[in-house]
Amino acid sequence: xxxxxxxxxxxxxxxxxxxxxxxxxxxxxxxxxxxxxxxxxxxxxxxxxxxxxxxxxxxxxxxxxxxxxxxxxxxxxxxxxxxxxxxxxxxxxxxxxxxxxxxxxxxxxxxxxxxxxxxxxxxxxxxxxxxxxxxxxxxxxxxxxxxxxxxxxxxxxxxxxxxxxxxxxxxxxxxxxxxxxxxxxxxxxxxxxxxxxxxxxxxxxxxxxxxxxxxxxxxxxxxxxxxxxxxxxxxxxxxxxxxxxxxxxxxxxxxxxxxxxxxxxxxxxxxxxxxxxxxxxxxxxxxxxxxxxxxxxxxxxxxxxxxxxxxxxxxxxxxxxxxxxxxxxxxxxxxxxxxxxxxxxxxxxxxxxxxxxxxxxxxxxxxxxxxxxxxxxxxxxxxxxxxxxxxxxxxxxxxxxxxxxxxxxxxxxxxxxxxxxxxxxxxxxxxxxxxxxxxxxxxxxxxxxxxxxxxxxxxxxxxxxxxxxxxxxxxxxxx
Amino acid sequence: xxxxxxxxxxxxxxxxxxxxxxxxxxxxxxxxxxxxxxxxxxxxxxxxxxxxxxxxxxxxxxxxxxxxxxxxxxxxxxxxxxxxxxxxxxxxxxxxxxxxxxxxxxxxxxxxxxxxxxxxxxxxxxxxxxxxxxxxxxxxxxxxxxxxxxxxxxxxxxxxxxxxxxxxxxxxxxxxxxxxxxxxxxxxxxxxxxxxxxxxxxxxxxxxxxxxxxxxxxxxxxxxxxxxxxxxxxxxxxxxxxxxxxxxxxxxxxxxxxxxxxxxxxxxxxxxxxxxxxxxxxxxxxxxxxxxxxxxxxxxxxxxxxxxxxxxxxxxxxx
Numbered sequence: 001x002x003x004x005x006x007x008x009x010x011x012x013x014x015x016x017x018x019x020x021x022x023x024x025x026x027x028x029x030x031x032x033x034x035x036x037x038x039x040x041x042x043x044x045x046x047x048x049x050x051x052x053x054x055x056x057x058x059x060x061x062x063x064x065x066x067x068x069x070x071x072x073x074x075x076x077x078x079x080x081x082x083x084x085x086x087x088x089x090x091x092x093x094x095x096x097x098x099x100x101x102x103x104x105x106x107x108x109x110x111x112x113x114x115x116x117x118x119x120x121x122x123x124x125x126x127x128x129x130x131x132x133x134x135x136x137x138x139x140x141x142x143x144x145x146x147x148x149x150x151x152x153x154x155x156x157x158x159x160x161x162x163x164x165x166x167x168x169x170x171x172x173x174x175x176x177x178x179x180x181x182x183x184x185x186x187x188x189x190x191x192x193x194x195x196x197x198x199x200x201x202x203x204x205x206x207x208x209x210x211x212x213x214x215x216x217x218x219x220x221x222x223x224x225x226x227x228x229x230x231x232x233x234x235x236x237x238x239x240x241x242x243x244x245x246x247x248x249x250x251x252x253x254x255x256x257x258x259x260x261x262x263x264x265x266x267x268x269x270x271x272x273x274x275x276x277x278x279x280x281x282x283x284x285x286x287x288x289x290x291x292x293x294x295x296x297x298x299x300x301x302x303x304x305x306x307x308x309x310x311x312x313x314x315x316x317x318x319x320x321x322x323x324x325x326x327x328x329x330x331x332x333x334x335x336x337x338x339x340x341x342x343x344x345x346x347x348x349x350x351x352x353x354x355x356x357x358x359x360x361x362x363x364x365x366x367x368x369x370x371x372x373x374x375x376x377x378x379x380x381x382x383x384x385x386x387x388x389x390x391x392x393x394x395x396x397x398x399x400x401x402x403x404x405x406x407x408x409x410x411x412x413x414x415x416x417x418x419x420x421x422x423x424x425x426x427x428x429x430x431x432x433x434x435x436x437x438x439x440x441x442x443x444x445x446x447x448x449x450x451x452x453x454x455x456x457x458x459x460x461x462x463x464x465x466x467x468x469x470x471x472x473x474x475x476x477x478x479x
Numbered sequence: 480x481x482x483x484x485x486x487x488x489x490x491x492x493x494x495x496x497x498x499x500x501x502x503x504x505x506x507x508x509x510x511x512x513x514x515x516x517x518x519x520x521x522x523x524x525x526x527x528x529x530x531x532x533x534x535x536x537x538x539x540x541x542x543x544x545x546x547x548x549x550x551x552x553x554x555x556x557x558x559x560x561x562x563x564x565x566x567x568x569x570x571x572x573x574x575x576x577x578x579x580x581x582x583x584x585x586x587x588x589x590x591x592x593x594x595x596x597x598x599x600x601x602x603x604x605x606x607x608x609x610x611x612x613x614x615x616x617x618x619x620x621x622x623x624x625x626x627x628x629x630x631x632x633x634x635x636x637x638x639x640x641x642x643x644x645x646x647x648x649x650x651x652x653x654x655x656x657x658x659x660x661x662x663x664x665x666x667x668x669x670x671x672x673x674x675x676x677x678x679x680x681x682x683x684x685x686x687x688x689x690x691x692x693x694x695x696x697x698x699x700x701x702x703x704x705x706x707x708x709x710x711x712x713x714x715x716x717x718x719x720x721x722x723x724x725x726x727x728x729x730x731x732x733x734x735x736x737x738x739x740x741x742x743x744x745x746x747x748x749x750x751x752x753x754x755x756x757x758x759x760x761x762x763x764x765x766x767x768x769x770x771x772x773x774x775x776x777x778x779x780x781x782x783x784x785x786x787x788x789x790x791x792x793x794x795x796x797x798x
Contacts, residue, residue, distance in 0.1 A: 262779070265780065265783060266780070269780075269782065269783050269786055273722050273723055273726065273790075277722070277793075278794055279794060281722065281790045281793065281794070282787075282790045282791050282793075282794050284790075285783075285786060285787035285790040285791070286787060288783055288786075288787060289774060289778070289783060289784055289787040291783075292774070292778040292779050292780050292783040292784060293774055293777045293778045293779075295778065295779035295780070296777050296778040296779040297777070298779075299779050336730070337780075337782055340730055340733070340734055340782075343734050344733055344734055347734065347735075347736075348739065359554070359557065361488070362485070362487065362488060363531045363532075363535070363552060363588070364531075364554070365554040365555075365556040365557050365588065365589055365592075366554075366556075366557050367556055367557075368526070370742075372526075372527075372677055372678065372681065373485075373487075373681070376485075376681040376682075376684065376685050377485065379685050379688065379689075379701075380485070380684065380685065380688055383688040383689055384688055388484075391484040392484050392485055395484055395485060395488065
């Protein structure tokens with residue numbers, strides 16, 4: 001059995017974490033009711049986030065349901081699993097449980113949420129946001145390594161608790177306890193060495209310790225051969241090796257990283273212009289561009305063996321494009337692109353919906369709707385008076401959000417006007433007849449009914465009917 | 480105090496008689512309406528000449544009030560693949576025409592967006608349902624439609640709307656909307672439209688919204704604002720050798736306008752073509768841009784490819 005499982009804390013008292021964190025978590029659990037914010041536990045790997053969540057469930061007498069967001073890739077699956085876990089209890093209007101399992105709440109622990117919205121999981125995070133807004137009937141804990149890969153919206157929906165890397169001493173103390181229980185004789189300095197190598201990652205330290213010591217009666221200093229572990233800070237080291245040296249070992253170093261080439265390329269892209277300029281910049285970007293093409297091929301065809309070419313080009317390829325290693329200290333930056341991509345996806349989704357509506361009502365493909373109508377509609381919504389802009393909004397059935405997206409604050413005004421005057425589209429009617437005040441609607445309908453009974457007449461005088469519709473609209477607008 | 484909205488919709492023809500500038504086509508189509516029967520039709524012609532409007536007007540004239548029940552509109556460039564098109568056609572063709580109509584009409588816009596294989600599949604579908612359905616296909620170029628389909632259709636060519644007919648219609652619209660337009664404004668409108676009614680009316684409405692009087696200046700102003708000003712700034716910043724600043728602009732364009740890499744490249748293309756720089760330099764810029772465009776479809780991250788292009792632009796300044 002893995003020691004990390006064997007010695008996973010059963011109660012909150014056993015969890016290695018700051019007192020303040022434990023206090024906050026207990027407070028959250030004790031005051032939990034439907035509609036409480038979910039907890040977001042954020043911090044580097046192996047500092048006890050999951051352990052804390054599991055121990056909390058134990059302490060509270062809750063049933064823990066652990067889901068790994070990065071295993072269950074599609075958001076539908078997440079919604080189904082979390083949705084069922086969270087909603088299948090019968091509850092009264094006051095939010096009280098009516099089921100027989102009173103007091104046996106299910107604590108849903110969703111691990112690695114910072115991995116769901118990337119890559120193929122389009123909509124994964126959106127689904128999660130919807131889910132939280134539905135106020136699940138069960139407590140929910142989200143776990144993430146990097147909370148800043150999440151959207152601000154999701155973060156704001158949660159109560160975030162940040163975990164720091166554990167100190168060498170904290171880690172060594174846990175190892176000491178395990179050594180005692182396993183009956184292994186080991187010097188404190190050895191444990192500190194293991195702890196140091198693990199760099200604040202308790203899980204890594206326990207795994208290393210088990211590999212070195214299991215089945216032995218004594219672990220001597222000379223038995224300790226540790227492979228260096230890679231951690232977040234190593235991505236900075238890789239950046240340094242790319243830009244400050246010409247050492248091709250950077251390729252191996254990059255392969256050891258926790259991050260996939262999909263992530264590393266953004267690091268290189270972000271920091272490349274801080275170091276290179278001119279021809280070096282162009283050539284390095286050419287290498288990066290080629291690397292990206294390999295990533296594209298992997299993504300489309302799942303040829304993971306092509307990753308090595310991408311990795312090589314984005315590290316050694318970029319590295320070799322410079323004349324001389326760069327000097328001095330550079331403060332490397334985290335890629336801004338993740339946050340950007342998230343915003344971008346939302347915007348595009350919004351644009352797509354708008355174009356669909358324009359295409360539908362103006363009989364155009366989305367491509368043509370984009371080039372031919374979108375700019376005009378945006379301009380008109382911006383320039384026209386609110387009452388007139390509202391007729392356009394109603395014609396295309398734009399929502400409040402879409403209007404705000406198109407013209408900012410004015411979108412809200414337009415929307416209010418549409419709402420106030422009950423403007424809406426009547427399917428299969430010409431535009432002139434489409435907008436009537438809610439209270440005038442009955443009149444309009446009776447006109448239509450008459451027309452339907454006499455199709456011959458209607459066909460003879462379509463123009464006249466349109467006029468009637470127009471007058472109605474004008475009356476209602478300006479009376 | 481007119482009821483204001485999107486003029487291209489407001490002045491969309493409702494009947495065949497209202498279609499402007501396609502007299503021959505309309506005469507022949509009206510013959511079908513009299514006989515209450517149509518063959519499969521193929522409408523070809525440049526954008527904005529009234530192909531879709533004519534198809535809808537024809538359906539209205541044929542079916543009267545039931546036209547919506549007997550008419551389906553699909554866009555070959557939106558519907559993902561021929562299977563989706565076939566499935567929709569099957570669903571639509573399954574039920575009998577409503578209100579005593581002899582057949583239903585399936586309008587497939589931008590049919591030339593389908594590959595030859597897809598068109599072959601479409602041909603079979605057309606045959607399968609030809610008892611209960613008529614197809615109207617529209618395309619920009621007849622030559623992009625496979626011959627077996629052409630031979631099954633009566634082909635109608637829509638011409639760019641003649642200058643005089645367009646002038647007359649635009650003036651009618653101006654009068655109804657109370658828009659003052661100068662002679663040079665009207666000329667400019669006709670010039671930029673290139674016989675495309677949608678473009679002309681959109682530009683007219685845009686110009687009317689921003690100025691009291693529509694003249695040549697406002698028309699050109701409107702057609703220029705169709706692209707974000709930041710695009711010009713983006714290129715110029717990059718060409719000055721300021722990569723970091725250019726990249727920030729690029730990020731902003733993508734995030735604020737929700738533009739995709741393809742959008743950006745398309746805009747860059749237009750921008751570069753009309754830039755006041757040496758043509759020999761333009762050739763280089765366009766060549767490289769074409770490569771970027773290709774790599775966008777091959778690669779995984781648009782931003783990397785676009786950054787690479789900006790880096791390329793930023794070195795040209797030093798020369």
